Amino acid sequence: MMNVNSILLARDFSPVSNQAFRYTLDLAQRIGATLHVLYAQVLHEDPTEPGEEIRPAGDINEIRRHLSLHANGDKIDRSVFDVEIEEAVVRDVAAAPAILNYAREHDIDIIGLGTHGRRGLRRFLLGSVAEEVVRRADRPVLTVRGEEDASGAEDFHPAERILVPIDFSEPSREALRHALALADLYNATVDVLHIVEQKLHPAFYVGGVTDIRDIDPQIEEKVEDRMQAFVDETIDLPTGDSGGPAAEAVSAPVEASVTPHVIIGTVDTEIPSFIEDHNIDLVAMSTKGQTGLDRILLGSVAEKIVRLSPCPVLTVKASGRTLLGSSSE
Numbered sequence: 001m002m003n004v005n006s007i008l009l010a011r012d013f014s015p016v017s018n019q020a021f022r023y024t025l026d027l028a029q030r031i032g033a034t035l036h037v038l039y040a041q042v043l044h045e046d047p048t049e050p051g052e053e054i055r056p057a058g059d060i061n062e063i064r065r066h067l068s069l070h071a072n073g074d075k076i077d078r079s080v081f082d083v084e085i086e087e088a089v090v091r092d093v094a095a096a097p098a099i100l101n102y103a104r105e106h107d108i109d110i111i112g113l114g115t116h117g118r119r120g121l122r123r124f125l126l127g128s129v130a131e132e133v134v135r136r137a138d139r140p141v142l143t144v145r146g147e148e149d150a151s152g153a154e155d156f157h158p159a160e161r162i163l164v165p166i167d168f169s170e171p172s173r174e175a176l177r178h179a180l181a182l183a184d185l186y187n188a189t190v191d192v193l194h195i196v197e198q199k200l201h202p203a204f205y206v207g208g209v210t211d212i213r214d215i216d217p218q219i220e221e222k223v224e225d226r227m228q229a230f231v232d233e234t235i236d237l238p239t240g241d242s243g244g245p246a247a248e249a250v251s252a253p254v255e256a257s258v259t260p261h262v263i264i265g266t267v268d269t270e271i272p273s274f275i276e277d278h279n280i281d282l283v284a285m286s287t288k289g290q291t292g293l294d295r296i297l298l299g300s301v302a303e304k305i306v307r308l309s310p311c312p313v314l315t316v317k318a319s320g321r322t323l324l325g326s327s328s329e
Contacts, residue, residue, distance in 0.1 A: 019146035
């Protein structure tokens with residue numbers, strides 16, 4: 001089961017953050033969590049460039065008023081959503097520190113924010129800020145990629161299919177646990193994906209052998225068996241079992257359909273392709289996130305997924321806060 005009391009949405013009034021607002025509002029409603037809506041005033045910031053986020057004019061009280069509105073300007077009817085919403089405005093030297101400091105000071109369980117999916121942009125809630133939050137946060141982060149010309153409402157639909165890329169590590173097992181809990185929350189199915197790297201290290205280039213299948217033609221069947229065992233062990237893992245940051249947590253009884261997939265190819269291309277080809281609605285994955293994005297699955301793959309995935313991505317820190325409650329809660 002999910003154990004979430006508070007969700008933070010970093011909002012800058014752009015179409016992208018409006019899209020993230022709709023997702024976090026729905027999640028808060030389903031879990032019964034308080035939604036904190038945060039606007040960060042960045043000190044000494046450059047003027048807004050054409051086509052970027054729309055900043056509300058006025059003092060802090062006026063900004064708070066904007067935070068209580070939908071993208072179309074209508075006031076949020078809290079009785080309809082049955083969600084407690086708190087608006088906040090903070091000032092800091094940069095957006096990411098403002099988001100992270102607020103999350104720590106208010107004991108936030110999940111940080112939510114939008115990403116344009118771009119490279120090299122330093123503006124609030126553009127790709128680099130989202131990646132910095134994912135890298136530095138000590139709690140799960142939900143990133144939602146949006147389009148600049150979208151309002152954020154018409155494209156929203158609850159998750160029906162959740163993808164978990166795994167590498168058989170304990171952090172990826174933790175991501176699978178969270179995906180199973182989310183599947184129960186959304187009544188969604190779960191796809192578990194492992195990519196077997198097709199190309200071999202140059203040291204193995206002997207006699208024209210460059211493909212893993214040249215060495216082991218049954219590699220896919222063997223990995224499929226290992227994946228099924230990994231899934232079964234994760235579902236049946238008893239409370240208090242060792243391994244992983246949620247050693248004292250246990251997944252809720254699993255009723256979701258769980259389908260393992262094994263693909264031979266290249267990780268950084270196969271995962272985005274799988275998301276597109278299988279109409280994935282949400283990705284759950286693990287990250288070490290220590291200095292740089294470190295290694296999520298394989299190198300910069302997760303950074304690319306956070307930046308370019310058309311669907312929301314929930315990153316779970318390997319040594320950070322868990323969203324899973326024990327069976328006694």
